[in-house]
Amino acid sequence: MRWECLRVEPGTITSPTQLPADGWRPVDFPGAVGVTDADSSDWWLRTTITLDPRSASLPTLRFDGLSTYATVFVDDTEVVRSANAFRRGEVALGSLAPGGGDGREHRLSVRLEALGSVPVPRKPRARWRSSLIPDSSLRWRRTPDLGRIPSWRGATPPVGVLGELTLGAARPTLGIVRADLQDDGSGVVDVELGCLADVPTRVALRRADSTQPIVEDEIDWQPGDPALTGRVRLEVTDVERWWPHTHGTPSTYLLEVRCADEVVEHRVIGFSTVVADRTDGRFGLVVNDVPVFVRGACWVPTDPVHWTVDAATARTDLARLAAAGFNLVRITGTNRYEPAAVWDAAAELGLLVWQDVMLSTFDPPEDPAWLADFEAEVVDQLTRLTGRPNLAVVAGGTETEQQPTLMGLSPDRYVMTAVHELLPRVCATVVPAAVHVTSSPSGGPLPVSIDHGVSHYFGVGAYLRPLDDARSARVSFASEALAFAIPPSRAQVVADFGPGPSTGRGTAWRDGIPSDRGVDWDFEDVTDHYVTDVFGLRRADVDTDRWLDLQRAALAHTMTRAMEAWRSSDTVTQGAVILSHRDLTAGPGWGLLDHRGGAKAPLLALGEVLRPLAVLAVDRGLDGLLLDVVNDGDQPVYGTLAVEVFATGARPVLDARTELSVPPHGHQALPVEPLLGGFRDLTYAWRFGERTYRALRATVTDLTGEVLVDRTVLLGPPVATAGRPDEAASPLQASARRDGDDVVVTVSAAQVMEFLHLDLPTGYAPDRGWFHLAPGQQAEIRCTPAPRADVPPHDPADNPAETVPVALPPVTVRRLGGEPLDCKVL
8 A cells, every 4th residue: 555644733634624635745654654753743644445346344444553642534534543552453344335346445544643732641640750751641651662762762753553554354353362282292272263244264273384284163153242253172183392492393383264265364373381480489481391591682673763563674683583592582561562473483483472561660550441441452462472382471561660669669659550450360361371470570579689580680781790790699580681882793883884983982873872861871881891891991092993892892701701600500590681682773772683683792602602502611719610511402412521721822731521411401510620630720710820721612522523512711801902922923714615695704723812703794694703712623603694675574484585695805804902814705
């Protein structure tokens, strides 16, 4: 459909009959108007629709979301009003003439009212104010907060058509779907449907990798209130369970609703169990009876300007997280409920999803009408998620309990009907198989407690605690953690800001730096603190481009060390969710991906400690170094662990080998010094004499001799200089070759090399970077061409987006502080 858009003063035009002929501009919808001051005006959107004359079904208007105060007209007749951007709708239009033979077209018009022109109650007053958002009226308005948070630049207010808006024949819609495992290994799928007309309908279930239904049945429609309802039970033998990809195979099924030969509704479903382990007041997730260490990221809309969802872009982002070893995304209460394309891709890639309801730091009204509308919203949105195997947690919003807690209110003063009564009741009815938490954070003696329940941990981060605080703080489960201003890659910085020594210092750069409201620091100050903490250098003493590399390296080191400690058996932590998955705009945002979807340094480094099979190195101070071989997979690992310790030369000064037997979903912890024959003070904790050791290489091989893990870790802090003179005489060795559309770079060196990474054009994505290399060790970096931007969105069941090889100049291999090395692609 071709849409047009018109901006007008609030309240000046209230009916399509008053609309002028001129002043319209073409726009792409669904989506938002994409301007920062969108809330200050009324907006009119219009298009024309011709109904299919062959259809005998009742004409129906359907929409996924309209923001926020919207009125829809067909021709000149008002057909629906909406005051909730999170509510879907379906309206029967009665006898509306079809197009076709007589050329009759229908005008579809939408009026979006200026946010502030619709009053909200002044009383009762809120019990507390939000420290995040200055507009207190938003606590009454059911609309996303993102785009209205002053210190989070890059998003615009979501004013527009937020999802599909269609006019056509009545069709069935999926309601609650239950996918339950039986004791004998079979499964039962109970399906509810609704429809505004008696339409011949069949429901079929097939495996995601097959085109043939396993089972299907006809729907017998029965009168309901206010529409027809249908129910069917499908039985499945030999069920394949869905697992997080880190722990098994994410087997999925596709539930299809068919009218004639057309699939009119579908949902990716599966069979799994997710429960919470709340032993001793702590928190963890258990999937299919197996405890899962959660490593996640807070999800950010991939288009925060126009609020569209491109299925290919979402899938690519999720795939990059999964490839780095992440197994969960959290949809926070400041955003919106994501559409099916995001959920389908997450399920197929083996990613759990933590879903906040759309509440954040405000005091939710106790008004009965508001609560009734909120309940209808939550029922509707959670119904969309039923049957999905990766729905792990439903939470009562972001910092909903934290805000009043940090303002010093006693717990009895922040009992909220929406959070503490309504949502638990709805969850128990609609999504009883999902874990419920009252909000993020919550669950301890105070909602902000770190060692109980779920917490927001920023000790390492905004509160500038030393790196070891992540290990010593006894974090229970960090549902939000590790927020830093992370610079993008060199190539992306140049693409966004241009070359030159002033890169990263201008106003546009600073617009990309997140901050908290009402403080005199931002998250780049936090990043700079950890550069000084890790390398002992100050920003004033280093040029800008060099400082950006130090930021990348320091954050790769800091975030890897924290996640490594949390995943190891040395801490009680059961999960951590990084803030966040993607930047909102150009510059150094919180994201592990930049605003174009390119991987930043910490994401490239984290794979070494987050992938299913990993060797974790935990510095326990005076207790020495612990190597923890962690196996999340569903098969045991038998083989050998080889350890080599290096000083400044090309040969190891210490080495040892030991047999490994790591059970499925298990680990084997090994103190290193006993393996090496006795006390060695590898990490220089005892400080006798001069520092001796620089790096340790740990190699895991299976019984056939295949290398499963080959990782080098630093013994002590990294260095920021080019290194010793003898290193300068021992340059890196590198070669690059084509492998299909990919480029594979092989790197080796005769000395310890720190923070190795590639400089690539923006069209290629490396699978690792910012890692360390020991003498004699060889590392491969696979570089994959990014999806083409000109390929249109496609069904999530299709293959990934088309890619095209990029004509590469020589690949540049870098180490921190060293000269770059160029190698041709053969």
